[in-house]
Amino acid sequence: MSALDLSQFLPYRLSVLANKMSAQLATVYAERFNISIPEWRVIAVLGQFDGVSADFVGGKTEMDRVTVSRAVAKLLKKRYIKRRFQISDRRCSVLSLAAAGKHVYADVVPLAKQYEDALTVVFDPTTFAQFNAGIDRLQAQLAAVEGDLF
Amino acid sequence: MSALDLSQFLPYRLSVLANKMSAQLATVYAERFNISIPEWRVIAVLGQFDGVSADFVGGKTEMDRVTVSRAVAKLLKKRYIKRRFQISDRRCSVLSLAAAGKHVYADVVPLAKQYEDALTVVFDPTTFAQFNAGIDRLQAQLAAVEGDLF
DNA sequence: CGAGTATAGTTTCAGTTGCAACTATTCTCA
DNA sequence: TGAGAATAGTTGCAACTGAAACTATACTCG
Numbered sequence: 639m640s641a642l643d644l645s646q647f648l649p650y651r652l653s654v655l656a657n658k659m660s661a662q663l664a665t666v667y668a669e670r671f672n673i674s675i676p677e678w679r680v681i682a683v684l685g686q687f688d689g690v691s692a693d694f695v696g697g698k699t700e701m702d703r704v705t706v707s708r709a710v711a712k713l714l715k716k717r718y719i720k721r722r723f724q725i726s727d728r729r730c731s732v733l734s735l736a737a738a739g740k741h742v743y744a745d746v747v748p749l750a751k752q753y754e755d756a757l758t759v760v761f762d763p764t765t766f767a768q769f770n771a772g773i774d775r776l777q778a779q780l781a782a783v784e785g786d787l788f
Numbered sequence: 789m790s791a792l793d794l795s796q797f798l799p800y801r802l803s804v805l806a807n808k809m810s811a812q813l814a815t816v817y818a819e820r821f822n823i824s825i826p827e828w829r830v831i832a833v834l835g836q837f838d839g840v841s842a843d844f845v846g847g848k849t850e851m852d853r854v855t856v857s858r859a860v861a862k863l864l865k866k867r868y869i870k871r872r873f874q875i876s877d878r879r880c881s882v883l884s885l886a887a888a889g890k891h892v893y894a895d896v897v898p899l900a901k902q903y904e905d906a907l908t909v910v911f912d913p914t915t916f917a918q919f920n921a922g923i924d925r926l927q928a929q930l931a932a933v934e935g936d937l938f
Numbered sequence: 939c940g941a942g943t944a945t946a947g948t949t950t951c952a953g954t955t956g957c958a959a960c961t962a963t964t965c966t967c968a
Numbered sequence: 969t970g971a972g973a974a975t976a977g978t979t980g981c982a983a984c985t986g987a988a989a990c991t992a993t994a995c996t997c998g
Contacts, residue, residue, distance in 0.1 A: 768919075
């Protein structure tokens with residue numbers, strides 16, 4: 639019987655790595671600001687793109703409608719973000735960071751960068767670039783095989 | 789205000805990539821055999837290491853006790869695996885694939901390998917080896933910075 | 939021995955997740 | 969125009985999740 643060594647299997651290896659990394663990073667902001675990973679992602683997008691819709695956030699973060707909707711609801715309750723709706727299209731929300739949210743963003747961004755730096759010391763710049771190129775190629779290939787599975 | 793581009797941020801990039809990959813792979817066996825990702829991982833370990841304990845499976849798969857316990861319970865109900873307990877230590881389970889589970893394993897392993905191959909065509913062997921080395925280095929570095937976070 | 943500690947595994951509980959169905963609004967084109 | 973399709977977002981539901989408490993068994997050392 640043909641065997642499979644999980645520890646050498648790419649999807650599994652990436653899953654373990656990414657989950658540990660996300661969880662470790664989350665400890666940096668989770669209890670400090672009482673926000674979850676989806677909530678942080680919403681804040682991260684709004685820090686970069688102010689006044690966008692929930693769907694735009696979903697597109698940027700690859701989170702689905704529902705996850706974004708609930709993250710937005712929690713952030714509104716915590717007053718980390720504000721919401722209006724477009725006059726021209728009242729279906730579309732217009733999200734932006736409230737003062738408290740800007741503080742979270744300003745505090746977390748350097749920590750996140752520090753964390754990334756603390757990990758990527760294992761790469762010299764060229765190797766890191768190659769690793770990133772690998773991620774991009776896999777990402778593209780994922781989309782290519784999509785649907786077309788066996 | 790210093791900004792963070794999520795789409796260029798390593799933990800985020802890996803998270804998106806790994807989640808998509810796992811989800812895509814799961815479609816290969818999910819409805820075909822009615823098993824979840826944790827259940828497949830248990831089967832994968834038992835295909836490689838017959839007669840091990842639930843904790844051993846947890847160690848190999850990086851899944852916690854609870855996740856393994858529940859996956860095992862479901863696989864038992866579906867008669868994909870069998871369970872005994874050690875005579876010398878009745879706390880320790882002794883898990884092994886039942887006939888149906890062996891079939892699942894025998895069917896899924898080639899599909900999983902095909903899937904991996906379909907993705908890694910984007911790499912020549914050397915590049916793939918370098919990419920894997922990168923994963924290993926990051927994995928090691930994750931453990932190194934552990935606890936020691938800011 | 940036997941009280942205290944450690945280990946394997948399960949259960950409870952509270953929170954999260956995603957699909958599908960829903961509301962509300964806007965667009966399309968006969 | 970206005971009926972039907974499309975889009976933005978929310979909610980109900982059922983399954984999944986992990987932390988903490990629990991059961992049961994085995995080990996340790998005074």
